[in-house]
Amino acid sequence: xxxxxxxxxxxxxxxILVWMTFAGWYNTESFYDTQLVAPNPxxxxxxxxxxxxxxxxxxxxxxxxxxxxxxIIPAGRRARAHxx
Amino acid sequence: xxxxxxxxxxxxxxxxxIVAPDDEVPTWRERKERTTGLSRLTYEYFERARREDQxxxxxxSYVERDVLGxxxxxxxxxxxxxxxxxxxxxLLFLAAMLPPHLGDPANPAETPSVILPDWYLYWSFxxxxxxxxxxxxxxxxGEKIMSDELYGVLxxxxxxxxxxxxxxxxxxxxxxxxxEPFWAAVGVGGVVFAFTMSILPIQDMFPWAVAITxxxxxxxxxxxxxxxxxxxxxxxxxxxxxxxxxYYRLRPPK
Numbered sequence: 359x360x361x362x363x364x365x366x367x368x369x370x371x372x373x374i375l376v377w378m379t380f381a382g383w384y385n386t387e388s389f390y391d392t393q394l395v396a397p398n399p400x401x402x403x404x405x406x407x408x409x410x411x412x413x414x415x416x417x418x419x420x421x422x423x424x425x426x427x428x429x430i431i432p433a434g435r436r437a438r439a440h441x442x
Numbered sequence: 443x444x445x446x447x448x449x450x451x452x453x454x455x456x457x458x459x460i461v462a463p464d465d466e467v468p469t470w471r472e473r474k475e476r477t478t479g480l481s482r483l484t485y486e487y488f489e490r491a492r493r494e495d496q497x498x499x500x501x502x503s504y505v506e507r508d509v510l511g512x513x514x515x516x517x518x519x520x521x522x523x524x525x526x527x528x529x530x531x532x533l534l535f536l537a538a539m540l541p542p543h544l545g546d547p548a549n550p551a552e553t554p555s556v557i558l559p560d561w562y563l564y565w566s567f568x569x570x571x572x573x574x575x576x577x578x579x580x581x582x583x584g585e586k587i588m589s590d591e592l593y594g595v596l597x598x599x600x601x602x603x604x605x606x607x608x609x610x611x612x613x614x615x616x617x618x619x620x621x622e623p624f625w626a627a628v629g630v631g632g633v634v635f636a637f638t639m640s641i642l643p644i645q646d647m648f649p650w651a652v653a654i655t656x657x658x659x660x661x662x663x664x665x666x667x668x669x670x671x672x673x674x675x676x677x678x679x680x681x682x683x684x685x686x687x688x689y690y691r692l693r694p695p696k
Contacts, residue, residue, distance in 0.1 A: 361481075375535075378540070379539045379540060382539070382540045383539075389543035389545070
């Protein structure tokens with residue numbers, strides 16, 4: 359059980375770190391404006407568009423990964439132990 | 443320890459047959475081919491280290507310790523190097539990828555609109571804002587006996603003094619809050635008091651009356667302390683019972 363927590367926590371930390379890096383590059387206009395969640399840059403180039411996709415993927419990876427290891431897998435085990 | 447003792451499993455999980463003899467220790471190639479993976483490898487490594495440690499202790503003339511210890515080299519050193527490398531790498535990564543903002547230079551000719559110290563000093567700054575409760579004494583004709591500034595400084599002295607006295611009153615023999623609900627309540631009240639005092643300097647920013655914030659700053663810590671005390675006192679019996687049950691299951695009384 360502790361292992362599952364650690365896996366979920368590692369996924370959450372690494373995913374949010376990647377998301378935060380790209381959001382700091384592309385979704386932060388300046389220190390005094392909106393940070394990290396500003397709208398995407400208009401007319402992004404190829405690499406910027408790629409980075410935006412990676413950024414979103416990292417966020418979904420972090421949230422869904424934590425959800426999987428903290429909720430879905432333990433709940434599945436409980437259910438299997440209960441119904442089997 | 444006699445031989446009959448070593449043949450039965452012990453409460454710390456050790457026992458006979460866990461560590462392979464020297465001629466059966468798998469090679470690195472064999473270890474790599476294992477499917478059970480890193481956790482098993484780590485387990486065997488530490489089990490081996492524990493066994494060596496145990497043998498050394500039993501051979502030596504030292505009194506055998508109850509504490510499980512690992513040698514500084516290589517165990518602790520490698521682990522500490524790994525941790526230090528991780529945090530150094532994290533620092534380098536953040537400094538390179540998200541360099542911190544360098545603000546405009548301060549203008550010495552202009553007073554900022556909001557004057558606040560660094561966040562960890564908000565509580566002390568809040569204690570300087572206690573002038574509404576600086577008493578006006580009738581005996582000196584309704585005058586305040588000391589200036590508001592001196593009153594604020596004295597409030598800091600009293601608060602720091604109260605915090606400094608606590609370790610002399612409570613020696614800290616409790617291992618968890620339920621064991622001493624009163625002192626846990628004092629602690630929670632103190633933390634909440636630090637928070638409410640930190641709120642005081644920015645009391646103008648709230649949409650309700652300033653007096654309410656000021657009253658809450660003294661009332662909330664008491665409420666939090668009372669709730670903590672009540673909850674811990676209620677938890678106490680059940681928690682200690684559970685703890686004792688687990689303890690006696692692990693080491694049954696003779």
